[in-house]
Amino acid sequence: MSEAPFIQINDLHHVYLRDTPLEITALKGVDMEIHMGESVGIIGRTGSGKSTVVQHFNGLIRPREPGKVLVDGEDMSDPKIDIKRVRQRVGLVFQSPQQQLFEKLVGDDIAYGPKRLGMVQADRRERVKWAMEMVGLDFERFKDRFTFSLSGGEMRKTALAGVLALRPEVLILDESTTGVDPRGRKELMARLLALHKEHGLTLVFVSPNMEEVAELVERVYVMDDGRVVMSGTTREVFSQPEELFQHGLNVPQVTQVAHDLRARGIGVERVPVTVDEGVEEIWKILSSCETSPLVSTYQATR
């Protein structure tokens, strides 16, 4: 990627409750780059500084010297920049996003952002409709439902739609899928991937769930104790389980299986990170040893 990164972070430090007896150093010099159109994961144990970093991405926290945050070339430490525009371009969905709902009707709540942008009624309606479709809420069925009568999963979808309605170019999900049931999560991830692939939406995915990260992103930053400790493509990072363990993390289960197979002398060509890749790899191994009775059984089912 030769063009300048959309979000660039250099030597970022952050201290919560600065100059009080309770001060906590959250970031100790972080460098990161997010390019347009890619999907990036940020993983790390709790308290490693993930959330603090992403809150710099849309100016909720402004950088302090010597740290630097550039969003599309704009220096975020400058108090005069159009912060509303930055927040429109970089959408951030928080953990348990259902907590941000406040309007009586679902449609109104999703329309909150576009309204703040000063859009006219008809355009707002279009935006809301689009956003609801994107998250899988039926426009006609849900737009006039009471916000607080929704189920937890529907609330989350509404909240996500509320951010999507701003049509951000970068969407940051800060552990936004925790607490969603597995099926809903899968569905949501499929929709996010579709948004990423078809609409070129840049995704930044903060999650403690390795499987999710592996499915969704191409590149990973691993954080621990306020620093970026590992980075690279998803496959590169998950190929080093020992290092990940050190930082209190794990590899996806399929990857673990592959590593275990390797340890037992069964060669796995390519370390799988998603379940689909894992199936493929195991299939390859099985076909290479023809004597196995499993192969014929498996072949029959294919």
Added chain:
Amino acid sequence: MSYVANAILLLVTLGLVLLSGVSLKYIFFGLKPALPLIIVLAILQLLFYGDAFTPHGMASRTYFRWGWIHITNGSVQLVIVSAARFVELLFLTSLLTNTTTLTDITHGIEDMLKPFSRFGVPANELALVGTISLRFVPLLGEQLETIMKAQASRGANVAHKSKLEFVSRARQVAAFIVPLFVDAFRRGEDLILAMQARCYVGGRGRSSFVRLRFQRMDYLAYGVGLVFSVLMLGLQSYFPF
């Protein structure tokens, strides 16, 4: 009330702050929110207390008189001494909250109220109410911060609007207040459930994990406090505090 006495008290509280090891800067920072109150109080006293008060050991003198405004050396002393007292009070309270954990304070309150349970004072419940409400303050604060950040991410304007746009301002506040209340109710209900699930019954016969016992340091502190109080009373005729 005299200048000397208050100077001594100020020095003593400052000494206590230094002994406690809490950063002096932080303690002074704690004065900031009280500053408007101190200033308003000083102005009111300066304007209206002229004749009501004669300073200790001094003849009453009038510095300034204009209509009903009447500034005497008595009111000036009152202003200075009240401000000093306020500062001393704030120093001591922030010293308490900065050196003692909340749980220790509630355990202390519970222990102190225990003798009164004989007369029907629900010591345990009172302590519990205290702990819970104090515990909720930072939680709600954190929650409000998250909500504000979430709404700001959706384009909410946290910065001020024109004072005359009542309706839009009220609507703006709704975006923060409604989720905060919803969350507070949910938390409250969760807490009730959690307590019921563990068969919580407060009060009698309940042993506790933390037992506060007097140590040498505590006796020393009480002793010094007692001696100081006695001295304050005893020396009143020389320089009343």
